[in-house]
Amino acid sequence: MPEPGAAPRRSPQGVPYSDLPHIVNADGLHLFCRYWEPAGQPRALVFIAHGAGEHCGPYDEMAQKLKEFSLLVFAHDHVGHGQSEGDRMNIKDFQIYIRDSLQHIDLMKSRHPDLPVFIVGHSMGGAISILTACERPGDFAGVVLIAPLVQMNPESATPFKVFMAKLLNHMVPSLTMGSIESKWLSRDKRQVEAYDADELNYHGGMRVSFGMQLMAAVERMEREIPSISWPFLLLHGDADKLCDIRGSRMMHDNSPSTDKKIKIYEGGYHALHHDLPEVAESVLKELTTWITEHIPATTSQEAQ
Ligand SMILES: O=C1N[C@]2(CO1)C[C@H](C(=O)N1CCC(COc3ccc(F)cc3Cl)CC1)C2
Numbered sequence: 001m002p003e004p005g006a007a008p009r010r011s012p013q014g015v016p017y018s019d020l021p022h023i024v025n026a027d028g029l030h031l032f033c034r035y036w037e038p039a040g041q042p043r044a045l046v047f048i049a050h051g052a053g054e055h056c057g058p059y060d061e062m063a064q065k066l067k068e069f070s071l072l073v074f075a076h077d078h079v080g081h082g083q084s085e086g087d088r089m090n091i092k093d094f095q096i097y098i099r100d101s102l103q104h105i106d107l108m109k110s111r112h113p114d115l116p117v118f119i120v121g122h123s124m125g126g127a128i129s130i131l132t133a134c135e136r137p138g139d140f141a142g143v144v145l146i147a148p149l150v151q152m153n154p155e156s157a158t159p160f161k162v163f164m165a166k167l168l169n170h171m172v173p174s175l176t177m178g179s180i181e182s183k184w185l186s187r188d189k190r191q192v193e194a195y196d197a198d199e200l201n202y203h204g205g206m207r208v209s210f211g212m213q214l215m216a217a218v219e220r221m222e223r224e225i226p227s228i229s230w231p232f233l234l235l236h237g238d239a240d241k242l243c244d245i246r247g248s249r250m251m252h253d254n255s256p257s258t259d260k261k262i263k264i265y266e267g268g269y270h271a272l273h274h275d276l277p278e279v280a281e282s283v284l285k286e287l288t289t290w291i292t293e294h295i296p297a298t299t300s301q302e303a304q
Contacts (some may be wrong), residue, residue, distance in 0.1 A: 032083035042072035051123030055082025116141035135189020150247025176205025228255035
């Protein structure tokens with residue numbers, strides 16, 4: 001409980017967290033949460049992990065669609081993102097994203113102990129999803145990855161650039177590199193304009209220290225992939241300039257999972273769920289079908 005008389009903790013936008021759905025993470029930071037609860041009995045839990053610089057608001061359409069299938073969807077803005085506390089798009093250890101995700105997932109599992117749990121992750125949220133599932137390999141009924149960050153883009157992360165980033169990280173870690181080029185997010189200009197206009201997105205430069213954390217996450221995934229046995233669905237555009245499709249192909253080809261699927265969208269840009277309408281529609285169809293088909297039959301159904 002806050003000290004009596006203490007000023008209420010407020011979101012970066014100035015809203016008291018007492019007026020917002022939130023959890024408090026292990027470092028005492030308030031994370032803004034969203035929940036999409038179906039009218040009747042939910043069939044499964046779905047946690048959505050958003051990517052770098054964005055927040056969980058733009059996943060409302062996806063969550064509404066999942067809710068129509070009696071799925072209980074939940075998400076939070078990662079530390080340093082959107083309406084959550086923390087230094088904007090920066091993290092001292094990538095593990096914090098995974099720890100916080102497991103905290104929120106465990107909270108929802110405690111409320112719905114009999115429901116299977118799925119994760120849907122996009123881009124950096126895909127890396128969070130992969131490493132979260134790797135920490136609890138038996139806990140998830142499935143993981144859906146939309147253009148996940150699995151490997152560095154070899155054009156942007158040349159050995160020289162990686163060397164310079166590591167050197168600069170020791171010298172000036174708060175130095176900023178370029179920002180995320182929104183033109184590569186989607187072929188739908190309205191979606192790019194919406195991203196650029198969204199004040200809850202971080203539009204500043206990426207700190208070298210944050211880039212280092214992303215690289216460390218990539219290295220962790222490279223080590224984990226040969227032991228991935230949980231079910232997953234990969235969706236990736238072959239014109240993605242932000243997260244190379246080769247990472248998804250490598251994960252699909254090198255993981256021992258016997259229940260894995262990759263769907264390539266020809267000409268697709270990075271944010272497939274916000275790409276051209278026919279692609280976004282296909283992505284929603286693919287992930288809702290895959291998740292509902294991966295909900296284990298309940299004992300009552302088995303008894304029939
Ligand atoms: O709809 C959406 N998608 C979003 C935004 O809005 C894209 C963004 C997102 O998560 N990434 C795109 C950029 C990428 C940069 O990667 C690096 C940069 C420097 C570095 F040193 C090492 C790496 Cl790995 C990380 C993943 C989420």
